[in-house]
Amino acid sequence: MVLVTGASRGIGRAIALAFAGEGARVVLAARSAERLAQVENEVRDLGAEALSVQTDVTSHDAVAALVEASVNRFGRIDVLVNNAGIGKVGGIESSAFADDVRQTLQASLFGMITVTQHVLPILRQQGSGAIVNMSSVMGRKAFARFGSYAIVMHSVSAFSDSLRQELAGTDIGVSVIHPALTATDLLREATEAEMPAPFRHMTPLSPDDVAHAVIAAVRRGKRRVVLPRTANMLLLGEAVSPRVGDTIAAALTRRPIAKALGMSRGKTYHETISNRPEPATRSR
Ligand SMILES: NC(=O)c1ccc[n+]([C@@H]2O[C@H](COP(=O)([O-])OP(=O)(O)OC[C@H]3O[C@@H](n4cnc5c(N)ncnc54)[C@H](OP(=O)(O)O)[C@@H]3O)[C@@H](O)[C@H]2O)c1
Numbered sequence: 001m002v003l004v005t006g007a008s009r010g011i012g013r014a015i016a017l018a019f020a021g022e023g024a025r026v027v028l029a030a031r032s033a034e035r036l037a038q039v040e041n042e043v044r045d046l047g048a049e050a051l052s053v054q055t056d057v058t059s060h061d062a063v064a065a066l067v068e069a070s071v072n073r074f075g076r077i078d079v080l081v082n083n084a085g086i087g088k089v090g091g092i093e094s095s096a097f098a099d100d101v102r103q104t105l106q107a108s109l110f111g112m113i114t115v116t117q118h119v120l121p122i123l124r125q126q127g128s129g130a131i132v133n134m135s136s137v138m139g140r141k142a143f144a145r146f147g148s149y150a151i152v153m154h155s156v157s158a159f160s161d162s163l164r165q166e167l168a169g170t171d172i173g174v175s176v177i178h179p180a181l182t183a184t185d186l187l188r189e190a191t192e193a194e195m196p197a198p199f200r201h202m203t204p205l206s207p208d209d210v211a212h213a214v215i216a217a218v219r220r221g222k223r224r225v226v227l228p229r230t231a232n233m234l235l236l237g238e239a240v241s242p243r244v245g246d247t248i249a250a251a252l253t254r255r256p257i258a259k260a261l262g263m264s265r266g267k268t269y270h271e272t273i274s275n276r277p278e279p280a281t282r283s284r
Contacts, residue, residue: 001074003027003066005057005115006084008035010184011134013042014207015081015214020048022215027070027077029055030084049074057084057111067118076126079218080119082112083134087149089190100148108152112159120172128171130218133160137180137231141238141245143196164223175217179210179227180263183272192270198252203266230261 002019006012008030016026020043028036028043028050036052043050051073055066070077085108088100112133123129138146139153160176167174181187183204192200205227217225226232234252238245251257258264 001025001027001070001077002079002081003029003070003077003119004081004083005029005055005111006134007039007052008032009039010186011179011182011207011210012081012083013039014211015083016050017042017046018208018211018215019079020046020050023048024079025049025074026051027066027074028052029057029066031056057115058106060114063111063114063118066115067122071122077119077122077129079130079132080115080123081132081134081214082115083132084108084111084115085134085152085186087186089145089187089194089196090148091145092147097148101151104148104152105155109155109159112156116163123172124170130173130175130221131163132175132177132214132217133163135160135176135178137178137226137234139176139178140226140235141249143198143249145194145196173218173221175214175222175225177210177214177217177225177227178231179205179213180231181205181269182207182210183269185273187269188273192268195269198249198258198263199269201255201258201264201268202252203264204269204272228262230263233261 002024004012004016004026007016007028016028016039020026025048026043028039030036033054040050040052053066053069055062057063086104088104090096090100133156135156136153138150139157142150157176160174164174181199181202181204183206213225213227234248237248255264
C-alpha cells in the first residue's frame with residue numbers, strides 16, 4: 001500500500017495515479033475532501049483500491065487518525081510519499097518573508113516530520129518499506145525571490161539525509177526527489193513578473209514526469225533524484241563554488257542558454273497553467 005500526502009491535485013495526484021496504474025493500493029491524504037474524492041474515483045477507474053482521508057498534515061491528531069485509518073484498512077504501509085506542501089514567491093526584504101518561511105516550514109517540513117514519525121514505527125515493525133520525500137531543485141540551490149521556499153526545501157533535503165543514515169542497516173529506504181519547476185497550482189498566485197527571472201521562460205515538467213521518477217526511485221532504491229537531469233549541471237556548478245552556481249543561474253535567465261540546456265523547450269509555467277480551471281475551494 002502506498003500512502004501519498006498532498007494527493008488532492010498536482011504532483012501528489014499524479015503519484016497516486018501512477019502507483020495505482022502499477023496495481024498498488026493507495027491512501028490519499030490532503031485537506032480538500034471534495035478533490036480527494038475526485039482522485040479516489042480516478043484511482044478506482046484504474047481498477048485499484050483507494051482510501052481517501054481528509055488530513056491537515058500540520059495536525060498531530062489528524063495525522064494519527066490518517067495512519068490508523070490506513071493500517072485498519074490495508075494492514076500495512078509499504079511506501080510513504082511525503083509530498084504535501086506549499087510555496088511562496090517573494091524577496092527577503094518583503095514584510096511577508098518571515099511569515100512565508102513559517103507557513104511553508106509548517107506545511108512542508110513539520111508536516112513531513114509528523115507523518116514520518118507516525119509511519120516509521122509501522123515500517124520498523126514490518127521490517128521493510130520506503131519513504132519518499134518531495135524536495136525541489138531549490139532544495140540544493142536557492143534562487144532570488146524563492147528564499148522562503150528554498151530554505152524549507154533545503155531543510156527537507158537535510159531531514160532526508162539524516163533519516164536515511166539513521167535507517168542504515170534496515171530494509172527501509174529513503175529517497176529524496178528534487179524536481180525543477182512543475183506545471184501545478186503551487187505558484188499560481190504569483191504573477192509572471194513576480195517569478196524569479198530564470199523561471200519566466202522555463203518549460204515546466206509535467207506532474208507525470210515527477211510521478212514516474214518517484215516510482216523509479218522506489219523500485220531502484222535511489223537515494224536522490226534530480227529532475228530534469230540537466231539541472232545537475234547547476235548543482236555541480238554550485239558544489240564547485242557559489243560563484244559558478246550563481247553564474248549558471250544567471251545564464252538560465254537567457255532563453256537561448258535555457259533552450260540549449262533543455263530547460264526552455266515549449267510553453268512557460270504561466271502559459272501551461274493559465275488554461276486550467278482555478279482549484280476548487282477547500283472544504284474542511
Ligand atoms: N510545482 C513545482 O514547481 C514543484 C517543484 C518541486 C517540488 N515541488 C513540491 O511538490 C509538492 C507538491 O506540490 P505541487 O506542485 O503538486 O503543488 P499543488 O498542486 O499546490 O499541490 C499541493 C498539495 O499539497 C496539499 N497540501 C498543502 N498543504 C497541506 C496540508 N497542510 N495538509 C495536507 N495537505 C496539504 C494540497 O492539498 P489541499 O490544499 O487539499 O490540502 C495539494 O494536494 C510540494 O511539496 C512542492 O514543494 C513542486
